[in-house]
Amino acid sequence: MANNGERDVPACHVPDCGLPIDVVIKTSDAQYFGTHLQNLESHADGFPPASLGKRKRVNHMDIEEDSEVTSLMLHLMHKQPQPDLRQTPISILVRLAEAAEKYLIYSAMNICRVVLNTRTSEAPLGILAYAIKHGYHEVADVAGPLSLGESWNEARNELGPSGVMLWASCVCSFNQSS
Numbered sequence: 001m002a003n004n005g006e007r008d009v010p011a012c013h014v015p016d017c018g019l020p021i022d023v024v025i026k027t028s029d030a031q032y033f034g035t036h037l038q039n040l041e042s043h044a045d046g047f048p049p050a051s052l053g054k055r056k057r058v059n060h061m062d063i064e065e066d067s068e069v070t071s072l073m074l075h076l077m078h079k080q081p082q083p084d085l086r087q088t089p090i091s092i093l094v095r096l097a098e099a100a101e102k103y104l105i106y107s108a109m110n111i112c113r114v115v116l117n118t119r120t121s122e123a124p125l126g127i128l129a130y131a132i133k134h135g136y137h138e139v140a141d142v143a144g145p146l147s148l149g150e151s152w153n154e155a156r157n158e159l160g161p162s163g164v165m166l167w168a169s170c171v172c173s174f175n176q177s178s
């Protein structure tokens with residue numbers, strides 16, 4: 001960390017990034033990431049500059065995502081070689097996909113959707129919930145049938161009270177037809 005006279009400022013974690021640090025993000029697990037306002041503004045619509053208040057030389061922002069998700073999310077907002085999301089643990093990838101939707105990181109939204117569609121068997125319920133929430137029917141069509149063997153409790157946790165009722169009716173239809 002370099003000391004800027006206000007508070008220690010972490011370096012950017014993306015390899016070979018030479019951009020100046022003007023935003024420090026604190027994650028839900030109390031990790032700090034130094035990053036760049038220009039990247040947040042140019043790659044996403046969900047980090048409104050107004051949320052930073054009066055801009056300072058180094059701005060500070062707390063977010064609800066943890067450091068695993070934040071690390072990937074910020075990396076995806078660099079003009080650098082991108083992380084291979086096919087290798088990302090599925091639980092992190094699902095959370096990353098939700099964060100991409102939340103912050104409207106358009107390039108990340110697309111690559112997460114495409115990769116999740118190829119990995120539905122690894123977490124069918126979680127991916128089904130994501131697909132329903134964001135209207136990705138082609139993903140839901142793949143994840144849905146794979147989720148029918150999951151338990152009621154797991155389905156309720158992932159899909160919520162209304163979603164699980166719809167899911168249960170699909171299970172009944174599937175069992176009657178098989």
Ligand SMILES: [Zn+2]
Nearest residue numbers: 012014017019
């Ligand atoms: Zn950087």
